[in-house]
Amino acid sequence: MAGPDSEFDLIQRYFDAPAAALAPGAGVRLGIxxxxxLLALRDNHELVVSVDTLVEGTHFFPDHPAASLGHKxxxxxxxxxxxxxxxxxxxxxxxxxxxxxxxWLAAFSQGFLDLAGAAAVPLVGGDTTRGPLAVSVTVLGxxxxxxxxxxxxxxxxxxxxxxxxxxxxxxxxxxxxxxxxAGTAAVxxxxxxxxxxxxxxxxxxxxxxxxxxRAVIDISDGLLADLGHLCAASGCGxxxxxxxxxxxxxxxQAPPAQAEAAALGxxxxxxxxxxxxxxxxxxxxxxxxxxPLTVIGECTEAAGVxxxxxxxxxxxxxRAGHDHFAGGEAHEVEPMPTGQGTDxxxxx
Ligand code: ADP
Ligand code: MG
Numbered sequence: 001m002a003g004p005d006s007e008f009d010l011i012q013r014y015f016d017a018p019a020a021a022l023a024p025g026a027g028v029r030l031g032i033x034x035x036x037x038l039l040a041l042r043d044n045h046e047l048v049v050s051v052d053t054l055v056e057g058t059h060f061f062p063d064h065p066a067a068s069l070g071h072k073x074x075x076x077x078x079x080x081x082x083x084x085x086x087x088x089x090x091x092x093x094x095x096x097x098x099x100x101x102x103x104w105l106a107a108f109s110q111g112f113l114d115l116a117g118a119a120a121v122p123l124v125g126g127d128t129t130r131g132p133l134a135v136s137v138t139v140l141g142x143x144x145x146x147x148x149x150x151x152x153x154x155x156x157x158x159x160x161x162x163x164x165x166x167x168x169x170x171x172x173x174x175x176x177x178x179x180x181x182a183g184t185a186a187v188x189x190x191x192x193x194x195x196x197x198x199x200x201x202x203x204x205x206x207x208x209x210x211x212x213x214r215a216v217i218d219i220s221d222g223l224l225a226d227l228g229h230l231c232a233a234s235g236c237g238x239x240x241x242x243x244x245x246x247x248x249x250x251x252x253q254a255p256p257a258q259a260e261a262a263a264l265g266x267x268x269x270x271x272x273x274x275x276x277x278x279x280x281x282x283x284x285x286x287x288x289x290x291x292p293l294t295v296i297g298e299c300t301e302a303a304g305v306x307x308x309x310x311x312x313x314x315x316x317x318x319r320a321g322h323d324h325f326a327g328g329e330a331h332e333v334e335p336m337p338t339g340q341g342t343d344x345x346x347x348x
Contacts, residue, residue, distance in 0.1 A: 005100040007128045014109035015093065015123060027089055027142075028122050037124035039089050041142050048086040048141040048148060052077050053094075056133035061180065065188030066104045068197035069135065070111030075199045076220060077139040078119055079270040082206030083218035085149040086141030088119060093126035094136040119203060147210045151233035154215035154275030156301040160238060161213075161282065163202050163271045163291040166223055167259065168248030170266020172196025174258075195248060199270040205289045206272060212285060213274035222265045224317060226273060227305055234275070240264075240297040240307040242315055264307065264317060275299055 016032045029038035041047060054073055056062055074091060081088055093112065097105075116123055121139070172193035179186065188197055202218075209216055217230045223245070231238050242260070248269075251259045272291075276282060286293045307315040 010100065010105065010128055011126075014105050015113075015126065028124055031090075031122060031124045032126075037090065037092075039124065039140060041089070044145050045142040046145050046148065047089075048081060048084050048143050049138065050077055050080040050084075051136060051138040052080070053134060053136040061176070061186075062133075063180075063186050065186050065197065066107035067111030067114075068188045070108040070113075071115050071198055072111075073135045073137045074112050074115050074119075074121070074139075075201050075270060076268075077137045078115075078121065078201040078203060079199070079218040079220065081139050081141040082201055082203045083149065083216050083272060084141070084143060085147060085206050085210040085216065086143045087207060088121040088203065089140040089142055090122045090124035091116060091140070092138040093123060094138070095126065095128050096131040096134040096136075097128070098131065098133055115201075119201060144210070149206065149209055149213060149216040149274075151215055151217050151230045152235075154230060154234035154236055154299045155277070156236050156299050158214055158275035158277050158299040159282070159295045160227070160240070160273065160297045160299060161276050161293050162219070162223070162246065162273050162296050163205055163289075163293055164200070164269070165246040165248040165292070166219070166264075166269050166271065167251045167262030167266050168195030169199065169268035169270075170222075170262035171248060171250040171254070173266070173268070174262075192250065195250065196268065199268060201270060202272045202291055205291045205293075208285060208289050209272070209274055212276065212280050214277050216272055216274040219269045219271045219273055220267055222267045223269075223273065224264050224305060224307075225267075230273065230275070231299070231303075231305060234299070237300040237303045238297060238305045239300050240305065242307050243310045244294060244296045246292065246294045246296075260315070260317075 011032065027040040027042070029040055031037055052073070054060055054069070060069060077091065078088060113123065172195050175192040176186070176196065187193070206216070215230050215234050217226045219226045223240070227238055227240070245263050247259055247263050251262055254262065276285075282293060282295065307317050309315055
């Protein structure tokens with residue numbers, strides 16, 4: 001069937017833009033349109049693969065702006081490639097749609113393809129089915145054999161470094177939650193929700209970390225949770241110096257407890273957290289990337305993660321209430337004050 005709203009027509013209309021299917025220079029031998037795509041790996045490279053699914057009501061609100069959803073679905077997956085030090089090869093998009101809504105599809109595909117174009121990630125295929133709204137993206141990347149960055153590998157004495165600033169997505173989520181309670185419509189270009197709706201991806205930094213960092217993870221579930229994963233995989237502990245943690249400018253006016261909750265516990269910032277061995281120069285690394293890099297603590301012999309204040313006293317991180325923020329935007333969160341006059345960009 002090839003009617004106006006057939007699967008074939010929708011793919012052609014929204015996803016098979018030549019620019020999306022074949023970015024110049026990419027290793028795509030065959031993109032959308034056949035039974036499968038064909039990609040060429042460079043010599044002596046390994047394939048890096050990851051998939052993430054977003055389900056309406058679980059991972060995003062039903063009125064989540066469609067363009068932002070397209071962007072986020074790809075961004076969260078690319079962030080996993082970044083955290084492995086991989087260079088993207090292509091993406092697959094599996095869409096489950098309750099109905100054909102052309103306005104929604106136009107906005108969604110634009111959000112997805114704009115990021116795909118900016119990050120030079122060709123959309124090489126996918127699947128389109130009917131059912132409750134869900135978006136699943138698979139990303140494919142490559143990395144020189146043996147050089148993939150993993151969560152394991154950090155050692156006591158390594159500095160813990162984070163890119164960008166933290167807590168902006170949690171701030172946006174709290175703002176969104178209040179907006180919904182008030183019953184007003186979502187605005188997808190609102191500064192308060194910029195970090196939540198338009199996360200940036202640290203692909204270039206990830207590649208720069210190859211052969212430099214000992215362990216890397218992307219902060220999708222919150223700093224403490226993801227640091228916990230890195231420490232568990234590496235078999236070490238960590239100390240975080242709270243005053244060193246770079247806070248998103250949106251949190252400048254937030255009460256300390258809420259800033260802590262957002263920066264330590266808030267998910268979806270998609271920054272990279274890595275362990276840098278003593279011999280590696282942070283200045284040299286920082287010189288080569290367009291992301292701010294901040295040392296926020298170090299890996300320790302003693303198991304467990306502690307967060308200390310300026311006097312070296314342990315902070316009560318339970319106060320950070322990171323459970324409130326863990327696990328995606330459909331969870332309940334405490335409202336935080338709106339940022340006034342903030343000026344944050346989706347990409348830097
Ligand atoms: P098949 O029945 O062989 O799986 P499909 O009709 O599902 O083929 O898909 C036809 C082509 O369109 C394939 O190349 C597939 O990868 C691509 N495709 C399907 N849905 C999407 C989508 N949402 N985005 C991008 N490509 C898609
Ligand atoms: Mg199919």
